Amino acid sequence: MDDADEDAVREQAVRLLARREHSRRELARKLGQRGHPAPVIGRALDELAAENLQSDARFAEAYVRSRLERGYGPVRIEAELGERGVDAALVRPLLEADDDEWIERCREAHARRFGHAPGDLRERARQTRFLANRGFSASQIRRTLELAGAAEPADRDA
Numbered sequence: 023m024d025d026a027d028e029d030a031v032r033e034q035a036v037r038l039l040a041r042r043e044h045s046r047r048e049l050a051r052k053l054g055q056r057g058h059p060a061p062v063i064g065r066a067l068d069e070l071a072a073e074n075l076q077s078d079a080r081f082a083e084a085y086v087r088s089r090l091e092r093g094y095g096p097v098r099i100e101a102e103l104g105e106r107g108v109d110a111a112l113v114r115p116l117l118e119a120d121d122d123e124w125i126e127r128c129r130e131a132h133a134r135r136f137g138h139a140p141g142d143l144r145e146r147a148r149q150t151r152f153l154a155n156r157g158f159s160a161s162q163i164r165r166t167l168e169l170a171g172a173a174e175p176a177d178r179d180a
Contacts, residue, residue, distance in 0.1 A: 031058045031066040036075065043081040046071065047107025082108045086116045093131040096124060098157020121162065128158045128166040139170040 034056060035049055044052075046067055053063045070076040082103055089099045096117040103113045132153060140146035146167065153163045 027058065027062045028066055031062050032069065034058075035066055035070055039070070039076060043084045044076065045078050045081045045103075045106040045108050046076060049076060078108050079112050081106075082112050082116055086113075090127070093127070093134065093156060095128060095131075095153075095157030095159070095162065097159060098155075101157070124158065124162050125165050125169075128153060128156075128162045129169060131156055131158070132166050132170060136170075140167060 031053055034053060038044055038049060038052060049067060049070075050060075050063050053066075054060065067076060085103060085106075085108075086099055089102070096119075100110065100113050100117060104110065132149065135152060136149055140149050149167065150163055153166065154160070158166070
């Protein structure tokens with residue numbers, strides 16, 4: 023019975039991995055929800071990792087790439103991967119970019135959403151909240167809004 027359980031767990035895990043990369047914690051949670059016992063899940067996931075069929079590093083790379091394409095910042099991406107059980111030591115190198123690169127990504131997210139500098143404090147707060155929820159740091163947001171204000175036409179006050 024134990025071999026049959028392990029085969030069933032492995033088969034379901036491979037099916038899940040065929041659809042997309044998963045972290046070890048995600049797979050364990052999904053397999054647990056299907057009623058498989060934790061010790062069997064652990065052994066099956068150990069085997070899959072040893073065979074390089076499941077890799078938290080590969081999952082983190084795919085996840086970071088996906089979130090960057092959707093305009094998210096480093097703070098949020100790191101937090102989301104932490105929730106999915108990926109070790110911060112795997113995540114930090116993937117998010118290492120100079121601050122100018124993150125500011126440019128923040129500017130792109132800002133331009134897509136707003137397309138203009140904030141006109142008053144209330145609008146500035148709204149835009150700041152949006153960028154903070156996207157996962158950009160306070161310094162990246164501050165610089166983005168400064169640059170957006172500098173890019174506004176000078177005849178605005180006229």
